[in-house]
Structure formats: structure tokens, C-alpha cells
Amino acid sequence: MSDHRPQILIVDDDAVLRGTLAALLHLEGYRVTLAQTLEEGQRAAEALPDLVLLDLRLAGGKSYEFGRWLARRAIPFLMLSGETSSLEKVLTLELGAEDYITKPFDEAELFARMRVILRRQGAPRGALQDQLIGTARLRVESRALECQGETIPLTEQEFHLLTTFLRYPQEVLRREVLARDSGAQPLAAGQRHIDVAVGKLRRKLGPGSIVAVRGQGYQLALPVTSPSGANPAR
Numbered sequence: 647m648s649d650h651r652p653q654i655l656i657v658d659d660d661a662v663l664r665g666t667l668a669a670l671l672h673l674e675g676y677r678v679t680l681a682q683t684l685e686e687g688q689r690a691a692e693a694l695p696d697l698v699l700l701d702l703r704l705a706g707g708k709s710y711e712f713g714r715w716l717a718r719r720a721i722p723f724l725m726l727s728g729e730t731s732s733l734e735k736v737l738t739l740e741l742g743a744e745d746y747i748t749k750p751f752d753e754a755e756l757f758a759r760m761r762v763i764l765r766r767q768g769a770p771r772g773a774l775q776d777q778l779i780g781t782a783r784l785r786v787e788s789r790a791l792e793c794q795g796e797t798i799p800l801t802e803q804e805f806h807l808l809t810t811f812l813r814y815p816q817e818v819l820r821r822e823v824l825a826r827d828s829g830a831q832p833l834a835a836g837q838r839h840i841d842v843a844v845g846k847l848r849r850k851l852g853p854g855s856i857v858a859v860r861g862q863g864y865q866l867a868l869p870v871t872s873p874s875g876a877n878p879a880r
Contacts, residue, residue: 656668657684659683697722710737724747725745780869824843
């Protein structure tokens, strides 16, 4: 019988933290894989874990490049760090992290944020069909955009952010709505958090795809149709 429990990969060079987290996650019902170095983490990530808990400052350097590697493969990761500056948080979110939590952290808060990410990852895909968004095609099953022969993977947050826009075509959506539906944490790094998430999605859809409406929020500015050419039902 297959084991459907979420697989969590912890990449951290602190042996005490790794062991403590692993024990707590096992109690919460997760399967856990441990890695001490970026090299070990990358080998373990080839198995496509459901979520990676990644230490920002591993021995031998920061983890930005590994984070980019995970983002390119649409493997969700949550960054763990002792850094508290907003700039560090913004840089981490821009490279593709689903979330950021500072050490020392409360285990209940960490688990709550993990559940948000895993819910987004495991959300049913049948409710939404492939869509044409401007010249790009959203592939729901693979959670990727296809544009001019190129496949552009979406992170879990970007996918849910985009589907929120698709549910409310041509409407201006407040940051609070986007944060609630995409699982973003706008207060974690100020309003900049949701702005970063929208900015990453805009770059993948193309210039002018999402416009900011001063004092109100964001609006998807591209036409949306089904692959058959009919306007999708709202």
C-alpha cells in the first residue's frame, strides 16, 4: 500500500534542529528526509518532496542557488533563517520561496505555514481547466505556462495567485483577497510580500499582464478564453 503522507525534506546544518524538527514532524504525521549540506539536499530533492525546509545560511555559503534550483523544478520550499531584515525576506521570496520564517520560531507557527503550502500544493485541479491567458496557455495539470514554445513552471503560490485572478476576470482585487486565496503572508514583510508575489507572476505572463490600480489592488489585464475559443465560465 502506498504511503500518501506528505514528504518533507529538511536541509539544515544544525544537527540539533534537524533532529528536533524531524521528531516533531513525525509526530505530526509527515515522512521526513534529512540533509546536512546543499549537495545532500539536491540529491534528496531529486525524489520530488512535497515541501523543503531550507536553511538560508548553510556551511559553505547561502542557499540562494539551491532555492533557484528548487523553484525551476516547481518544488515548494520554505526558508528558515536567523535573518530578520525585510530585504533578506524580499530577496528570498523573489527567488521562489513559498514563505520565510525566522529562527528561533514557534513550532505551531511553522506547522501552520507548512499546512498552508501543502494545501495549495494538493488542491484539486479538476475544478479549473486549461485556459488561454493572452498568448500564454495555462496547463493546470502541470501547473505551468506555455508561451511561444517555452514551458514556464509556476510555483504553488504563483499558480494559486493566477487562479484567483481567473476566478475574478477584469476585476480589481485587493491585496487581502490575493493573500487569502494564494496563501501569501502580506504582513510577514509588509505589503511588499504580496507585491513581490504579483511581480514574479507578472514577469512570467509578460509586461502589462497584471496592472496595479492605485489604492485598490491588482487587475489581470489580459483576455482569458478556453482553448476552444469560448469565454470561460466564471
